[in-house]
Amino acid sequence: MQLAVNILVLASIYALIACGYVMIYRVSRVLSLAHGELMMLGAYGLVTTASLFAAQPAIALLAAALLAAATGALVYWALMRRMTGEAVLAAVLATIALGILLRGAMVLIWSAQVQHPARLLGFDNPVIALPGGARLSTISVLLVVMNVVVYLALWAFLSRSRYGIAMRAAGQNPRLAAQRGINLHAVYALAWGIAVFTGGMTGILIACDAGLDATMATIGLKAFPAALVGGLDSLVGALCGALIVAAAEVLLIHYVDPLLSDVVPFLVLTAMLIVRPWGLFGSREELDRV
Amino acid sequence: MPHASGYFRTRYSEDTRLFDTRFQRAACVIFGCALLALPWVANAFVLDLANQTLLAVVGAVALMLLTGFAGQISLGHAGLMAAGAFCTGILVKEVGASIWLTLPASAATGALLGVIFGLPSLRLRGLYLAVSTLALHFIVIYLGHEYETRRGFSTGIVIDPPRLFGWELVDGRAWYVVFLIAAAATILIALNWLRARTGRAWRALHGREAVAEALGIDVPRYKLLAFVASSTITAMLGCLFAYYRGFVSGEAFSLFLSIQYVAMVIIGGIGSIAGAVMGAVFVTLFPYGIEWLVGMVSEALPQMRGLQNAVFAINYAAFGLVMILFLIFEPQGLAGIWRRVQAYFLMWPFKQKPLAGVDQ
Numbered sequence: 001m002q003l004a005v006n007i008l009v010l011a012s013i014y015a016l017i018a019c020g021y022v023m024i025y026r027v028s029r030v031l032s033l034a035h036g037e038l039m040m041l042g043a044y045g046l047v048t049t050a051s052l053f054a055a056q057p058a059i060a061l062l063a064a065a066l067l068a069a070a071t072g073a074l075v076y077w078a079l080m081r082r083m084t085g086e087a088v089l090a091a092v093l094a095t096i097a098l099g100i101l102l103r104g105a106m107v108l109i110w111s112a113q114v115q116h117p118a119r120l121l122g123f124d125n126p127v128i129a130l131p132g133g134a135r136l137s138t139i140s141v142l143l144v145v146m147n148v149v150v151y152l153a154l155w156a157f158l159s160r161s162r163y164g165i166a167m168r169a170a171g172q173n174p175r176l177a178a179q180r181g182i183n184l185h186a187v188y189a190l191a192w193g194i195a196v197f198t199g200g201m202t203g204i205l206i207a208c209d210a211g212l213d214a215t216m217a218t219i220g221l222k223a224f225p226a227a228l229v230g231g232l233d234s235l236v237g238a239l240c241g242a243l244i245v246a247a248a249e250v251l252l253i254h255y256v257d258p259l260l261s262d263v264v265p266f267l268v269l270t271a272m273l274i275v276r277p278w279g280l281f282g283s284r285e286e287l288d289r290v
Numbered sequence: 291m292p293h294a295s296g297y298f299r300t301r302y303s304e305d306t307r308l309f310d311t312r313f314q315r316a317a318c319v320i321f322g323c324a325l326l327a328l329p330w331v332a333n334a335f336v337l338d339l340a341n342q343t344l345l346a347v348v349g350a351v352a353l354m355l356l357t358g359f360a361g362q363i364s365l366g367h368a369g370l371m372a373a374g375a376f377c378t379g380i381l382v383k384e385v386g387a388s389i390w391l392t393l394p395a396s397a398a399t400g401a402l403l404g405v406i407f408g409l410p411s412l413r414l415r416g417l418y419l420a421v422s423t424l425a426l427h428f429i430v431i432y433l434g435h436e437y438e439t440r441r442g443f444s445t446g447i448v449i450d451p452p453r454l455f456g457w458e459l460v461d462g463r464a465w466y467v468v469f470l471i472a473a474a475a476t477i478l479i480a481l482n483w484l485r486a487r488t489g490r491a492w493r494a495l496h497g498r499e500a501v502a503e504a505l506g507i508d509v510p511r512y513k514l515l516a517f518v519a520s521s522t523i524t525a526m527l528g529c530l531f532a533y534y535r536g537f538v539s540g541e542a543f544s545l546f547l548s549i550q551y552v553a554m555v556i557i558g559g560i561g562s563i564a565g566a567v568m569g570a571v572f573v574t575l576f577p578y579g580i581e582w583l584v585g586m587v588s589e590a591l592p593q594m595r596g597l598q599n600a601v602f603a604i605n606y607a608a609f610g611l612v613m614i615l616f617l618i619f620e621p622q623g624l625a626g627i628w629r630r631v632q633a634y635f636l637m638w639p640f641k642q643k644p645l646a647g648v649d650q
Binding site: 031033079082083086088089090092093094096097098099100101102103104105107108112221224225228259260262263266267269270273274277278284 | 357361363365407409410413414417418420421422424425426428429431432435436439545546549552553556600602603604605606607608609610611613614617618621
């Protein structure tokens with residue numbers, strides 16, 4: 001029971017982060033390898049807003065969430081916009097460079113010590129006992145709930161709303177979408193905003209649960225296999241991938257070796273790359289054949 | 291041939307020559323002599339820097355072959371180095387192997403990993419090599435750690451200095467000679483590959499795969515060959531690195547090291563071996579430059595003393611920033627700047643190069 005609960009919580013974390021990878025890849029075919037750092041930035045945003053609005057935790061959370069979304073859009077406007085039209089290689093390298101820059105800047109601003117935003121806000125994180133002897137923290141429950149909410153919202157947004165449909169169009173054929181009158185830059189910026197917003201919220205919840213330091217970027221990187229296993233351009237895939245990766249990780253750590261923690265997602269990734277590199281639900285981009 | 295109006299190549303043999311002009315050849319010889327003279331004038335610190343730089347040159351040239359010419363991005367360069375280093379460490383510890391065994395063994399390990407992790411990129415287009423090499427990095431580091439903990443070397447594997455023809459390699463100077471030979475050999479091999487059929491196939495691949503295939507290039511074969519060539523050299527570099535440090539541990543091969551190598555390729559300039567060398571020099575010396583700068587600032591402004599403790603973070607941030615600036619403003623890298631400077635002197639007193647085929 002405890003194992004099932006652990007898998008569910010870890011899968012929620014991976015799925016929440018993976019949806020950021022998927023959103024950006026689906027719309028602009030760019031792999032954002034700075035996602036872990038951006039997620040961390042969102043959490044550090046809460047540290048700052050929490051010290052500003054220590055009395056009103058709700059305002060602090062809201063401000064941090066808005067900050068994260070704005071950061072995403074800003075990253076697009078300041079950096080990635082210049083990379084559109086260049087080779088994908090350059091865009092991916094730019095995200096790597098951004099990740100390094102952010103990592104250094106975050107240590108400079110907030111120091112390398114472990115921060116506890118939950119304590120700053122005066123939240124406590126009581127343990128909930130479930131039937132069957134499993135225990136989990138309140139924040140973990142929140143993570144699972146947020147995962148459901150985010151995926152439902154994204155599904156509704158992409159299939160029902162005007163902007164969501166524009167986003168899908170831009171992902172399928174950017175030139176045609178631009179001819180049709182869709183503002184590509186706005187759509188890309190929105191995708192980045194959503195991705196960093198969801199990533200930032202995840203970062204905030206993880207930071208409230210377990211404290212915040214530079215290791216968070218690793219969690220962001222470990223969620224990447226989840227996105228790829230499911231198929232980089234499929235949200236359903238990201239959910240399934242997260243579940244597979246989380247299950248493999250929790251079970252292998254429990255039954256085989258705790259040292260495996262960092263490597264399991266990448267083992268799953270390698271297996272997937274060899275068998276079915278486009279992922280479970282991803283669309284297949286084959287080589288151009290003559 | 292040099293003409294009054296510039297350099298023109300009129301025969302294919304001129305297009306594939308190593309040196310275009312006599313001046314170039316002379317400059318290379320003088321540069322080589324200067325490099326050979328360095329250990330007799332440099333102190334230990336400068337010598338260590340030079341050794342690090344030469345190692346970085348080997349790695350950067352290997353990555354340049356893959357990323358700059360064949361157009362495949364790899365994020366597992368540190369992982370491949372680690373594979374070579376661990377291979378060396380394990381062989382030395384378990385069977386007491388000499389460098390004549392560990393170096394080829396590392397190369398074989400690198401080639402094998404190259405085949406395994408290069409395979410996914412054959413089936414799909416896009417960034418699959420980047421993704422699978424990222425996985426490679428974590429898997430190699432895990433296996434290395436696993437070996438360390440199982441065999442009780444939890445802090446790292448200590449390696450004795452190797453013996454070459456009866457000489458024990460402990461002195462920085464001796465290592466300098468070894469690394470100089472390694473770097474020169476790597477550059478020469480790379481240049482020879484590039485001016486032969488293989489290099490032309492890689493460039494065609496980079497340009498457009500479908501067209502390359504239409505030209506009769508075996509795309510999967512050359513893609514895999516690029517990765518295997520690069521990973522073999524990198525694993526051998528890892529072997530030398532392990533001997534030089536005398537110590538193998540997973541911590542030395544972080545993801546940041548891979549990113550540093552990628553940065554060498556970008557900052558140096560995609561698609562240029564000279565660029566790889568310049569990038570390697572730049573990236574290796576960059577942290578020392580930052581440290582010096584921070585030292586200057588904190589000396590001049592006593593209220594900025596705190597900076598000294600944050601050198602590491604400043605390094606990271608500045609490094610990321612430089613990478614971004616190069617990507618945005620100088621995608622051709624240092625090699626591009628160099629070409630522009632050259633063109634400036636060639637064109638003087640004119641400013642612009644006339645477009646080919648356009649009558650002025």
